[in-house]
Amino acid sequence: GVEATIGQTAASMLIKPVQRLCKYPLLLKELIAKVPAEHNAHDALAHALDAVRDTTDQVNERVRQADGLVRMMGLAEALSQPELVTPQRTLLLQLDVEAQTIANEDYGWLGTRSQQRLWLCSDVIVLGRPTGRSGLSYSLTQQGSLEHSELESDSVSATGGITYRLTTKQNGIVTLIWLTQPEQDAKFRTVWTDAVARDAGLRRVQHIATQERAKSNLALLEDL
Numbered sequence: 530g531v532e533a534t535i536g537q538t539a540a541s542m543l544i545k546p547v548q549r550l551c552k553y554p555l556l557l558k559e560l561i562a563k564v565p566a567e568h569n570a571h572d573a574l575a576h577a578l579d580a581v582r583d584t585t586d587q588v589n590e591r592v593r594q595a596d597g598l599v600r601m602m603g604l605a606e607a608l609s610q611p612e613l614v615t616p617q618r619t620l621l622l623q624l625d626v627e628a629q630t631i632a633n634e635d636y637g638w639l640g641t642r643s644q645q646r647l648w649l650c651s652d653v654i655v656l657g658r659p660t661g662r663s664g665l666s667y668s669l670t671q672q673g674s675l676e677h678s679e680l681e682s683d684s685v686s687a688t689g690g691i692t693y694r695l696t697t698k699q700n701g702i703v704t705l706i707w708l709t710q711p712e713q714d715a716k717f718r719t720v721w722t723d724a725v726a727r728d729a730g731l732r733r734v735q736h737i738a739t740q741e742r743a744k745s746n747l748a749l750l751e752d753l
Contacts, residue, residue, distance in 0.1 A: 553581045607667050622649040622720045627707040652728050673697025675728045
């Protein structure tokens with residue numbers, strides 16, 4: 530076939546335009562550095578560099594969104610929860626953990642410590658227990674929005690790993706979480722902190738936009 534003739538797969542050929550696009554800013558930057566500032570072409574090259582950078586950023590963002598959507602579809606399929614897939618939601622991190630639901634004022638029972646998987650998304654956190662040996666399907670054990678969830682360091686184990694206490698206020702469930710790979714503690718805390726801050730920022734922007742639309746609609750009604 531064609532792939533064998535030219536020695537490249539279809540996927541490698543399709544990705545080349547995207548790879549070349551990412552090289553253009555570097556090439557233009559090097560070119561600008563060699564062109565005197567007083568040269569007629571200098572400003573045109575600077576504008577071209579800005580335009581290429583904007584285009585590259587847009588392409589990278591769309592690639593990131595597409596990748597996030599694919600990962601979210603895989604998560605939704607694994608949990609049999611299709612409603613997890615939304616246009617704005619992306620999967621940021623997944624970790625194998627041990628988890629145990631603890632007794633509280635809403636739940637008077639102590640769960641069994643078991644192997645589970647944790648998925649941290651851009652606006653929700655999800656826990657699931659594997660339902661088979663394949664590791665491809667899970668049953669949902671806990672889900673909460675980042676807005677209404679709290680993650681606290683509970684204690685430090687003998688191996689240096691941190692035990693976390695996850696509280697999802699929407700359903701009142703409190704779970705102790707142990708990372709099976711303690712070296713991932715720092716990454717987990719960083720991604721969690723960034724995700725919560727970003728989610729809060731987006732909600733503030735949406736709230737302001739809603740208020741502005743309400744003011745605009747009220748002004749239109751007053752003019753009638």
